[in-house]
Amino acid sequence: MQWSIQEIARLAGVTSRTLRHYDAVGLLPAVRTTDGGPRRYDRTALVRLQRILLLRDLGLGLGDIAEVLDTQRDEAQALRTHLVSLREEQGRLARQIASVERTVAALEKDPDTTEGHIMAKDMLDGFDHTRYEQEVTERWGSDAYRQSDTWWRGLSEQEQQEWKGRVEALSRDWADAAVAGTDPASDEAQALAARHADWLAGVPGTPGAGQRLPDRGYLLGLADMYVADDRFAANYGGTEGARFVRETLRVFAARAYPAGVGPEGAS
Amino acid sequence: MQWSIQEIARLAGVTSRTLRHYDAVGLLPAVRTTDGGPRRYDRTALVRLQRILLLRDLGLGLGDIAEVLDTQRDEAQALRTHLVSLREEQGRLARQIASVERTVAALEKDPDTTEGHIMAKDMLDGFDHTRYEQEVTERWGSDAYRQSDTWWRGLSEQEQQEWKGRVEALSRDWADAAVAGTDPASDEAQALAARHADWLAGVPGTPGAGQRLPDRGYLLGLADMYVADDRFAANYGGTEGARFVRETLRVFAARAYPAGVGPEGAS
DNA sequence: GTAGAGGTTGACGTCGCGTCAACTTCAAGC
DNA sequence: GCTTGAAGTTGACGCGACGTCAACCTCTAC
Numbered sequence: 001m002q003w004s005i006q007e008i009a010r011l012a013g014v015t016s017r018t019l020r021h022y023d024a025v026g027l028l029p030a031v032r033t034t035d036g037g038p039r040r041y042d043r044t045a046l047v048r049l050q051r052i053l054l055l056r057d058l059g060l061g062l063g064d065i066a067e068v069l070d071t072q073r074d075e076a077q078a079l080r081t082h083l084v085s086l087r088e089e090q091g092r093l094a095r096q097i098a099s100v101e102r103t104v105a106a107l108e109k110d111p112d113t114t115e116g117h118i119m120a121k122d123m124l125d126g127f128d129h130t131r132y133e134q135e136v137t138e139r140w141g142s143d144a145y146r147q148s149d150t151w152w153r154g155l156s157e158q159e160q161q162e163w164k165g166r167v168e169a170l171s172r173d174w175a176d177a178a179v180a181g182t183d184p185a186s187d188e189a190q191a192l193a194a195r196h197a198d199w200l201a202g203v204p205g206t207p208g209a210g211q212r213l214p215d216r217g218y219l220l221g222l223a224d225m226y227v228a229d230d231r232f233a234a235n236y237g238g239t240e241g242a243r244f245v246r247e248t249l250r251v252f253a254a255r256a257y258p259a260g261v262g263p264e265g266a267s
Numbered sequence: 268m269q270w271s272i273q274e275i276a277r278l279a280g281v282t283s284r285t286l287r288h289y290d291a292v293g294l295l296p297a298v299r300t301t302d303g304g305p306r307r308y309d310r311t312a313l314v315r316l317q318r319i320l321l322l323r324d325l326g327l328g329l330g331d332i333a334e335v336l337d338t339q340r341d342e343a344q345a346l347r348t349h350l351v352s353l354r355e356e357q358g359r360l361a362r363q364i365a366s367v368e369r370t371v372a373a374l375e376k377d378p379d380t381t382e383g384h385i386m387a388k389d390m391l392d393g394f395d396h397t398r399y400e401q402e403v404t405e406r407w408g409s410d411a412y413r414q415s416d417t418w419w420r421g422l423s424e425q426e427q428q429e430w431k432g433r434v435e436a437l438s439r440d441w442a443d444a445a446v447a448g449t450d451p452a453s454d455e456a457q458a459l460a461a462r463h464a465d466w467l468a469g470v471p472g473t474p475g476a477g478q479r480l481p482d483r484g485y486l487l488g489l490a491d492m493y494v495a496d497d498r499f500a501a502n503y504g505g506t507e508g509a510r511f512v513r514e515t516l517r518v519f520a521a522r523a524y525p526a527g528v529g530p531e532g533a534s
Numbered sequence: 535g536t537a538g539a540g541g542t543t544g545a546c547g548t549c550g551c552g553t554c555a556a557c558t559t560c561a562a563g564c
Numbered sequence: 565g566c567t568t569g570a571a572g573t574t575g576a577c578g579c580g581a582c583g584t585c586a587a588c589c590t591c592t593a594c
Contacts, residue, residue, distance in 0.1 A: 143280025
């Protein structure tokens with residue numbers, strides 16, 4: 001029993017083009033009587049085609065399929081490996097969908113966000129180093145901004161609330177400590193600095209994120225900005241408070257970072 | 268403030284190749300002093316690039332991005348449309364993963380299934396029209412076999428059990444009716460035929476699946492096979508039982524299908 | 535003079551086919 | 565014998581978003 005290319009295509013529910021392709025790549029060689037003549041397929045070819053399509057439906061690539069069919073490659077093993085990448089893709093998709101959903105929600109609530117830095121206003125509210133987008137962009141890459149933005153939009157409403165809460169508490173504690181005239185070198189002040197560093201390191205995309213400590217230059221650069229910019233200073237009880245924060249962070253940096261980097265300022 | 272291609276690439280966290288590509292497709296045109304000279308990017312370009320990358324991270328294609336940025340296309344609307352396809356993809360992925368998982372499980376339990384028709388033995392057990400793979404393949408396309416196989420592996424363990432239970436009950440009822448000497452034209456027998464037709468129409472991939480009734484030729488062809496093949500006949504209480512089933516299905520078909528198809532046998 | 539860094543254009547590869555295009559072969563009908 | 569149509573063939577481009585050479589130019593520093 002033999003079939004023409006069209007017949008076997010109908011039997012298997014694929015197009016003849018697909019069969020020619022499989023022939024061309026050697027996945028399903030056809031029998032030819034004359035060179036350049038019509039392709040013919042027999043029963044073994046049909047069985048092989050069925051297995052190919054089964055595995056294809058499971059998402060395997062043609063190369064992997066050939067490997068499973070032609071070599072000693074264990075089928076179950078191949079599928080388990082395949083499962084891993086499928087699950088990764090699934091996770092990626094889920095995060096992306098969450099991100100798109102939050103973006104749409106933000107756009108509906110506040111159409112102004114169309115302006116580019118979506119939700120920048122909402123992100124950390126009144127404690128938003130992304131307001132320094134321009135400066136951050138030029139010194140640390142707008143990549144940082146984009147990454148932290150993506151990360152933020154991936155969080156659930158509740159997670160965002162918790163995050164905001166932590167940040168606001170930190171801001172208040174800074175202001176209180178400043179008003180109380182705390183010594184920047186005191187344990188109390190240094191504990192605040194550690195929380196601050198923790199916070200920064202926890203925002204993906206910022207220099208040093210994921211490490212134990214944020215990038216030293218980034219931390220000190222921000223400290224300077226807090227003092228230099230009133231909008232920022234306002235979060236720490238004004239310029240005086242910001243000065244206290246800067247001093248404390250400098251002491252913290254001097255102690256926390258391994259020595260040997262040399263002198264450095266943030267002009 | 269202007270940047271070279273490398274500088275803006277670092278700022279945005281992409282490669283220069285990407286920027287050249289965006290320039291080539293007109294998504295992010297670069298400024299050139301001389302023709303063929305180095306590309307330069309200014310602040311507006313950087314802002315635009317940020318928006319591009321934001322949307323890209325959300326999974327939009329470059330064409331859609333250009334549409335959103337350059338025309339009056341509503342961004343939120345575009346994202347909502349995009350969400351639909353993302354969700355579809357998510358569903359597809361989930362089904363595929365379920366399918367792969369069941370296949371792996373089947374392979375681990377019974378390595379013989381490597382032989383091609385994975386789980387064919389398990390599918391409907393003792394009532395398995397896929398055992399007629401060869402005949403089915405030639406008359407109705409192996410496409411049918413593959414589709415029903417995919418569908419079956421997509422069901423949960425419980426759903427499979429339920430399905431099997433229904434099929435076994437049907438099989439028993441057929442055998443009982445045959446033994447009792449029921450009249451094929453009786454309401455009782457015809458009710459069984461209707462259940463049988465329902466069952467067949469419920470298996471995706473079979474001819475007529477999804478319709479109210481399965482394909483007439485398919486139904487009658489199966490009826491003949493039940494009689495002709497002992498393995499099948501065994502499900503209906505042997506050849507005698509199968510004959511009863513065939514007669515009943517023929518009466519059913521004569522009544523249930525619109526007339527005008529003309530005479531026809533299943534040689 | 536020469537090495538190196540950074541720029542340019544052009545073109546191929548990826549993955550699994552869809553979709554022409556141009557041509558041949560074979561059988562049926564006039 | 566000629567036309568027509570159906571079915572086959574090979575060859576090539578296209579898709580999407582770039583990665584990855586290759587070959588060449590230009591500027592600066594030593």
